[in-house]
Amino acid sequence: MKKELPMVLATIAALSVLLSQYFFAINQLGWLDSLDKVYNMMAALAIGLGLVNLTVVHSGYIRRKREHWWASVVLLVCLWGYTVLSLVLGNDHAFVDWFYQHLIVPADSTLYGMVSFFITVAAYRVFRVRTLEATILLASAVFVLLGTAPIGDVIVPGWSTARQWILDVPNTGGMRGIIIGTYLGAWATALRVMLGLERAHLGGAG
Amino acid sequence: MTFLAQAGVLGIFVEGNFAPFVMMLLFTIIVYVMIQRARAGLKIPEIRKLAGLDALDEAIGRATEMGRPVFTFPGLAGVTNPQTLAYFGLLGHVAKRSAQYDTRLIAGNVDPYVYPISEEIVRQAYLEAGRPDAFNPDDVRFVAYDQFPATAAILGIYRRERPAATILYGAFWAESMILVENAAQIGAISIGATANTHQMPFFVAGCDYALIGEEMYAASAYVSKEPVLTGTVVGQDWARIGVFALIIVGTILAQVQTTNWLKTILGK
Structure with a gap:
């Protein structure tokens, strides 16, 4: 039952999405929107699980004082600090947005910029x-x-x-x-x- | 086609989706026939060898000999992406082999949906291998929910844990080259698979073994050697021959006729 029920639910969901794509009448029922909402709700729950996993793994690193444990402290401070800030002030708040625009965006761009160097090295090898x-x-x-x-x-x-x-x-x-x-x-x-x-x-x- | 339109059949379908529906139906029939043949024990054509999947055991074996972990990563896509579903089939096999060889497996995840499923797959695989005690839930990790933070986190895992084998199997974007090159720098054997066309050249260039396009979808059938699953892959190959024939007919028609009826039908 543990496997059969999810399998049946997956088949029903897949068929309803599939048939909505092809048949006009089914498309008009709006099942796709409802399924999207269910998906988003479950994703929100799953993000919670991810938060717990990151916290447990990195708390373990800090407790065991493993090499580079201080990086785990930075990660947990950033993770929970930003989460609390977003919850208290809201995602659109200028302060929260400042962190995003001035820390995350430049860091993202830096990593993206590294791609060209890696492509060069890979090109040399290949x-x-x-x-x-x-x-x-x-x-x-x-x-x-x-x-x-x-x-x-x-x-x-x-x-x-x-x-x-x-x-x-x-x-x-x-x-x-x-x-x-x-x-x-x-x-x-x-x-x-x-x-x-x-x-x-x-x-x-x- | 005019007859179908007059009979009102085309009105049932979302505009432009009649031909895709018929194609999908035909393809489903081909795959179903192959599945039934496999179930009945009839001979089905063999699927070609895929070096990247054959190399899985070699990669895990190498990690075992070196006493270093195996790292798997499904890319950035969520569970709705077929590439991620293909990864799940592969992850079960890798986890089971890792458990049998007593090799540590680290499974990274970006998507919060994929993460608990990965954990469950690895847990079950260790159970099936008779080594539930060896399963460490902390080794199935949620690294980050964004492209480059996840990349940075994985590079950290590469440097700290120094996996001997990295298996990148799923939908990748700009991070692919960074991950592949860093795997090479730590001396890991790398197996890369993606159906994202823009990343295929990077995997082919950088990985020791690369699976591109539809090859990656054959993972569960190929590693399990299950005839019914293999039947679906054979059906997929037959459908491809059909599409190839359609392309040739369409090309000829486009050259000799001013009105291409095949194009008209497929546009319905």
């Missing part, structure tokens, strides 16, 4: 010519890179047009092929869940 595929990858990457830079058209007029052709034709074609396969795979997975063949999300080794 572009070492070891196989035929790596050679083709390297050749097309250099071609597109030079075609994107102004120097491409200076070296050979029309280089940027050829570069655009690579992006628009072979690249887009290959990508669309992958996307078609992806959607079929996603549907097969959804079907397995709806038919109760895939039960991993209900717990266990699948």
Whole structure:
């Protein structure tokens, strides 16, 4: 019963969402909105669980004085401090917003900025010519890179047009092929869940 | 099509969703036939080898030999994303193997929905492996509910716990490259899988093993070797052949006709 009931509920919810997408009359019943509300309510509860988990894990680090335990203190102060501030003052309060705009946004941007460096390192590793595929990858990457830079058209007029052709034709074609396969795979997975063949999300080794 | 419109059939459907419904129905029938064949014990075609999934045991075995943990992460998407559902199938297998090999498993989570499900999957897997005592709930972690805070938290786990194997399996965005490169820097074997097309090149470039597109959805069928589940993957392959045939017919029609009836039908 522990697994069967959630499975039946999941199948009913999945079918109602699916049929709402296709059939006009069912679409007008507004089930999608109701299910969205249920989903949001459950998500709010789940966030509470996440808070508890973070607190328990990092309190344990502090108690055991593990390496970098002070970072856990910072995390818990920020986590609960910001939670209390938001609850007391409200999410739209200027003080709460200041923290977000001046601490979280710059930190986010910093991490995002690091991506370019990691891409460079990864590109170096992957572009070492070891196989035929790596050679083709390297050749097309250099071609597109030079075609994107102004120097491409200076070296050979029309280089940027050829570069655009690579992006628009072979690249887009290959990508669309992958996307078609992806959607079929996603549907097969959804079907397995709806038919109760895939039960991993209900717990266990699948 | 005109007949269907006159009969009022198209009015039943949300506009533009008649053709997708028929396609979905056909695909469902193909998958159902394959499932029934598998259930009846009839022969179904084998699915091709997937190096990334074959490497799972090797990665866990390596972590066992080195005495270091295995780290899994489902990306940023929630439970409504099929990629996350595929991850759940994989997580159960990884958790069970980790329990059998007595290797520590750390499962990171971003989505508050995914987190309790992950915990339950890992708990059950340890139970099924006969090692419920080895399950540590603190190793299934809610890292953060945002992209880059979660990335920073995972990098912290990489540096502190130094996992020997990292399994990134799900929907990823800009954080993918940071996670993959940092895994390489700590000497971890990395398996990456995503159906997010913009992140596939990064996984292919940075991971030791990469699963792209529909490959990742085959995880539960592939690792369980369950014929019925395998049947669904075979059905998916047959449907893909059908779509490929449609593309060829459509391309030919587009070249020889001014009005492409196939395009008209699929647009209904």
